[in-house]
Amino acid sequence: MCIYILAALPPLLPAFTRSPPHLSPHNPYPRESCEMAKDVEMAVRNGGGGGYYAAAHPHGGAGGEDVDDDGKQRRTGNVWTASAHIITAVIGSGVLSLAWATAQLGWVVGPVTLMLFALITYYTSGLLADCYRTGDPVSGKRNYTYMDAVAAYLGGWQVWSCGVFQYVNLVGTAIGYTITASISAAAVYKANCYHKNGHEADCGVYDTMYMIVFGIIQIFFSMLPNFSDLSWLSILAAVMSFSYSTIAVGLSLARTISGATGKTTLTGVEVGVDVTSAQKIWLAFQALGDIAFAYSYSMILIEIQDTVKSPPAENKTMKKATLLGVSTTTAFYMLCGCLGYAAFGNAAPGNMLTGFGFYEPYWLIDFANVCIVVHLVGAYQVFCQPIFAAVETFAARRWPSSEFITREHPVVAGKSFSINMFRLTWRTAFVIVSTVLAIVMPFFNDILGFLGAVGFWPLTVYYPVEMYIRQRRIQRYTSRWVALQTLSLLCFLVSLAAAVASIEGVSESLKHYVPFKTKS
Known part of the structure; x- marks a missing residue:
């Protein structure tokens, strides 16, 4: 049914007419984006610093500056850098749970579900990319953040509900990545x-120490002023994600060829053999949440798009980057999910490389897990920079004369890197809080499923669909409107079921949980 609905939707190609910019001061507050950006720039000038907001991009500034049409420093991103950001965001901890998710769904539903989520994510990402500019996709006013776009097209209570979904999901992802990196x-x-x-x-080890070390590393990387400074880290992280995904695929293939495989079925884990009928239902819904989380990046799509240069138009570049990113990750997902299930069968571990389905060659397992940690260092920043930008932009507008908030202190004379005391204080506090929360609730699969369920429908489907309807002035009850709304409703039901299943999973895990004593 989902395939029929997608086929009924308008083609994406005509909308290929935009180009992504550079992630500058992200303004998440309704109808105040331009004012906040101006206040931020003024605050930076008064503070005499270059830090976070100095990376904002302009067009047509005075004195022949190399700037963009919004008066900010010219954006330099392209299809490849945007694709690297997407791959860094998408191929994360979720990929390692796909063998487990496929085991819950079986040979038929598992691969079909992966493809459906990929198609839905690609399609709605195209709708969202068209909303980067208000009005005309090529020359309209830029929206620097997801919330800016929602404010411009929908307004009212939807802006605040979007903010809750987006930032709760971003914070939750930071917590989830801390858990995964420590494991x-x-x-x-x-x-x-x-x-x-x-x-x-008995080689069990407490995860707490590793979470603390990961948090300390993130404090240092969080001092990078903005998203544009992360291009090199995203590229490195993307390389790492390919590395450990390839290793997981290779090890699964080797195990499958050797014949030392587990039992697989068309429907996945068997009722009465592996699980009860109730457990089967809960685990299947939770698997849907895990797969949704594996495709979760829409909440930062606008921010990524705001790093890309134009011409060509931002939406055109972003759609190409989305096609490249989603198709690449889907290929890896199919390999990891299907080969992992073929290798381990219905007993597939929740995390292929840390659940110790593989023991040898130990040095290759070591390398793969180091790649995961390095990748998650970058992915953590990709998801957290929009949070940092939102808070700092708001603070600069609210207290424009405060030197604590606006003044930049150059670390080395003549160098571009500088320290802002508010940035140092608030980002450090954020990392500490997210690390503590990760220590308190270290349930890998349950957390992934819940995050995927909570974020997928509103951020990946609902808001892009509603903004597209408003932008294209699609009339109610027309075939296109019905198709879009049906797609949204089906995705809502899937997200709701996955969220309930994940909450049930967390409640089960809590029955055996001892705070600060979790072992891998």
Whole structure:
């Protein structure tokens, strides 16, 4: 049915007429975007610094500056950098749970679900890319953030509801990545321990220490003023994601060829053999949430698009980047999910590289998990920079004369890098809080499923669909309107079921949970 609905929707190609900009001061507050950007720029000038807001992009500034049409420094991103941001955001911890998700759904529903989520994500991302500019997709006013776009097209209560969904999901993703990074770091120790002492040895290790170390690393990277400074980190992270995904695929393929595989079925885990009928339903819904999380990046699409230069138009570049990013990640997802399920069968672990379905070669397992950690360092920043930008933009507008908030202190004379005391204080506090929350609730699959369920429908489907309807002035009850709304309704039902299942999973995990004593 979803395929029929997608086929009934208008083609994406005619809308290929935009080009993404550079992530500058992200304005998440309704109808105040331009004013806030001006206040921010004025605050920076008064503060005499270059930091976070100095990277904002202009067009047509005085004195022949190399600027964009909105008076901000010219954006330099392209299809490749935008694709790197997307791949960094998409191929994250979610990829490692896909073998488990496929095991819950089986050979038929599992791959079909992966393809459907990919098609839906690609289609709605195209709708969202068209909303980067208000009115005309090529020459209209820029929207610097997801919330700016919602404010421009929908306004009212929808702006605030979008803010809640977007920023709760971004914070939750930061927590989820902290959990995943710590599990992968602990897996390096465990792989060496198993190699040295045998597979039956007690090699469990507490995750808390690794979460704290990851948090300390993030404090340093969080001092990078803005999204544009992350291009190199995103490219490195994308390379890391390809590396560990390829290793997971290779190990699964080798295990499958060797014949040491688990039992697989068309419907996945079997009722009465592996699980009860109730557990089967809950696990299947939770698997849907995990897959949704694996495609979760729409909440930062506008911010990524705001890093890309034009011409060509931003929406055209972003759609090409989305096609490249989503198709690449889907290929890896199909390989990881299907080969992982073929290798482990219905007993597939929740995390392929840390659940110790693989023990040897231990050095390759070590390398793969190090790649995961490095990737998540970058992915954490990709998801957190919009949060940092939102708070700092609001603070600069609210207290424009405060030197604590607006003044930049150059670290080295003549260099572009500088320290802002508010940025230093608030970002450090954010990382500490997210790390503590990760320590308190370290449930990998349940957290991934819940984040995917909560964020997928509103951010990936509902708002892009509603903004597109408003932008194109699609009349109610026309075939196109009905198709779009049906797609939105079906995705809402899937998200609701996955959210309920994930909450049930968390409640089950809490029955056996001892705070600060979680072992990998």
